[in-house]
Amino acid sequence: MPSLDFIPYARQSIDEDDIAAVVKVLRSDWLTTGPKIGEFEASVARFCGVEQGVAVSSGTAGLHVAMAAAGIGAGDEVILPSLTFAATANAILYQGAKPVFAEVDPQTLLLDPEHVARLVTKKTKAIVAVDYAGLPCDYQALRRITEAYGLKLIADACHSVGARQGEHCVGQLADLTVLSFHPAKHITTGEGGMVLTRDAQLATNMRRFRNHGISTDHRQRAEAGTFHYEMVELGFNYRINDFQCALGISQLGKLPLWLEARRRIAAQYMAAFAKDPLVEIQASSPGSTHAYHLFVVQLPFAELSVTREQANLRLRELGIGVNVHYPCLHLHPYYRERMGYKPGDLPVTEAVQKRILSLPMYATLTEGEVNRVVEGLRLALKRDG
Ligand SMILES: *Cc1c(COP(=O)(O)O)cnc(C)c1O
Numbered sequence: 001m002p003s004l005d006f007i008p009y010a011r012q013s014i015d016e017d018d019i020a021a022v023v024k025v026l027r028s029d030w031l032t033t034g035p036k037i038g039e040f041e042a043s044v045a046r047f048c049g050v051e052q053g054v055a056v057s058s059g060t061a062g063l064h065v066a067m068a069a070a071g072i073g074a075g076d077e078v079i080l081p082s083l084t085f086a087a088t089a090n091a092i093l094y095q096g097a098k099p100v101f102a103e104v105d106p107q108t109l110l111l112d113p114e115h116v117a118r119l120v121t122k123k124t125k126a127i128v129a130v131d132y133a134g135l136p137c138d139y140q141a142l143r144r145i146t147e148a149y150g151l152k153l154i155a156d157a158c159h160s161v162g163a164r165q166g167e168h169c170v171g172q173l174a175d176l177t178v179l180s181f182h183p184a185k186h187i188t189t190g191e192g193g194m195v196l197t198r199d200a201q202l203a204t205n206m207r208r209f210r211n212h213g214i215s216t217d218h219r220q221r222a223e224a225g226t227f228h229y230e231m232v233e234l235g236f237n238y239r240i241n242d243f244q245c246a247l248g249i250s251q252l253g254k255l256p257l258w259l260e261a262r263r264r265i266a267a268q269y270m271a272a273f274a275k276d277p278l279v280e281i282q283a284s285s286p287g288s289t290h291a292y293h294l295f296v297v298q299l300p301f302a303e304l305s306v307t308r309e310q311a312n313l314r315l316r317e318l319g320i321g322v323n324v325h326y327p328c329l330h331l332h333p334y335y336r337e338r339m340g341y342k343p344g345d346l347p348v349t350e351a352v353q354k355r356i357l358s359l360p361m362y363a364t365l366t367e368g369e370v371n372r373v374v375e376g377l378r379l380a381l382k383r384d385g
Helices: 016-026 035-048 059-069 086-094 113-119 139-149 200-209 218-224 242-252 255-273 308-317 333-339 347-353 367-381
Strands: 052-056 077-081 098-102 124-130 152-156 176-180 193-197 295-298 356-359
Touching: 016 242, 035 052, 035 193, 035 242, 052 059, 052 200, 059 086, 059 152, 059 176, 059 193, 059 200, 077 086, 086 098, 086 124, 098 113, 098 333, 113 139, 124 139, 139 152, 193 200, 255 295, 255 367, 308 367
Parallel strands: 077 098, 077 124, 124 152, 152 176
Antiparallel strands: 052 193, 176 193, 295 356
16 A cells, blocks of 8 residues: 555645535535536636636536537547547547547657648548647647648647647637546546637537536526426536536636646756656647646656566655556557557557656645655666666
């Protein structure tokens, strides 16, 4: 068992004011479909500089809602990176569409627009840009492709709330932007997510889709004093509840400070590894500000006497948690067996995947703990260490 001073790779922060905000809702009349939903949606939308936010029960639900809003359906193709969480592609499959996996750039670890352009066919309907680790993709290049072929641009921004590219915040860079409030992410609602858009009509459609495809919600009917409702399309129950949203509002107030803390921690790691020939840092993309959900390094395990699994075990003994984000999606049995993907199909992503390691990164990580991680990594990588 990890000891008490174990440093995990991610950790949420819950203060007394977060708890008080949740308890207040528990004592109120509305546990779900109440006033905290709209308040949370408006607060996150304002923070991200967009008009509309639609809060849902998870980031995964958000991705599904976004796919439906983008009109993705049976027979369509959607291009996404293989270096992402399973949920990014699952949302495409939920709509009966086909995920088409593209390479990432080996330095930035972000979707490679040139490879994306080569994968576009007559069936392609959308591109999902994953802001890996918290760094925004090359949206200018991706936008050129979506405009040339009339595609939708969806941002899986589950890592990148609060990041910027040029003049724009995450939320303003794509047609639909999806956030996650899982405890490992920047701010949490336990489970939860949100889809951001400038388009009020899309937001209305998404609110209906998260509520079974029914055109009014419980509170609207209660306030109008009617029991009449109509289901106009097939939707899901993807609602988030009011005590989750109260937690989210409370957490959002701390996000600016937490983003600063994450950037300070990243700067400490980068200074420590600056002269280390073994440790390659994720390259920044010009004009972008990183949100550092993760701090990912690349290590030449093929040339070391230590495998990544051995390094992981040594680090655990030293009380340090690391992780790998992610196994290549196209090489999971599901895609090998059903779509015929095999090793060698995405050589750049597969090579990069063998080198990546996510080091501890969360807002309350102290300077001393970062030093422990840096020293621990050096020890773990040493021959016969
Ligand atoms: C966390 C995450 C999701 C899914 O979010 P949940 O809230 O856990 O459903 C999707 N995509 C990426 C890249 C993520 O990191």
